[in-house]
Amino acid sequence: MFSPNLLQQLQNIFICAFLGSYLLLGCNQPAKQNTQIKKDYIRAIPGENDTIPVAVAEKGEVLIAYSDCYTCHKEDKKSIGPAFKDIAKRYPVQTPYLDMLAQKIISGGSGSWGRAVMSPHPKVPLTDAKIMASYILSLKENK
Numbered sequence: 001m002f003s004p005n006l007l008q009q010l011q012n013i014f015i016c017a018f019l020g021s022y023l024l025l026g027c028n029q030p031a032k033q034n035t036q037i038k039k040d041y042i043r044a045i046p047g048e049n050d051t052i053p054v055a056v057a058e059k060g061e062v063l064i065a066y067s068d069c070y071t072c073h074k075e076d077k078k079s080i081g082p083a084f085k086d087i088a089k090r091y092p093v094q095t096p097y098l099d100m101l102a103q104k105i106i107s108g109g110s111g112s113w114g115r116a117v118m119s120p121h122p123k124v125p126l127t128d129a130k131i132m133a134s135y136i137l138s139l140k141e142n143k
């Protein structure tokens with residue numbers, strides 16, 4: 001009933017199915033790497049969070065709205081610059097990080113989030129820059 005030819009064909013089908021699933025599993029690999037890249041983009045720094053007074057965060061939001069920040073930043077989504085919420089995910093609310101971010105707002109630069117360059121803001125006073133940084137980190141979820 002089974003000709004050797006048919007057996008040969010069945011064998012081929014099994015080999016193809018085996019190779020097919022092997023290739024499919026292989027295709028899953030890059031997807032895993034993608035989530036890895038996303039995680040590395042945030043690079044969350046562990047640490048305790050100080051509280052940011054609501055009045056300070058509100059003032060920072062106003063200062064940012066009156067500056068040019070929103071031409072490159074969005075609250076939720078990556079634009080030319082990182083999303084403010086992504087910045088909040090990376091840095092703990094602590095004075096050294098607020099100081100560092102305030103300096104970066106004034107001096108600009110690149111390399112922390114990729115190759116895009118942030119323009120410098122030499123006219124922003126250091127105290128204002130710290131208040132802006134406080135607003136950005138106040139967007140941290142599940143504090």
Ligand code: HEC
Nearest residue numbers: 067069072080081109110111112113114116117118119132
């Ligand atoms: C010309 C576009 C541009 C403008 C305008 C801009 N930014 Fe940025 N910003 C960027 C880019 C690009 C980065 C990422 C820099 C890097 O990778 O180091 C960035 C990064 C940041 C960071 C994170 C810095 C770090 O090292 O993690 C903060 C905080 C920030 N911006 C705040 C501001 C504030 C506040 C303003 C307005 C005063 C502003 N930005 C205006 C493009 C911009």
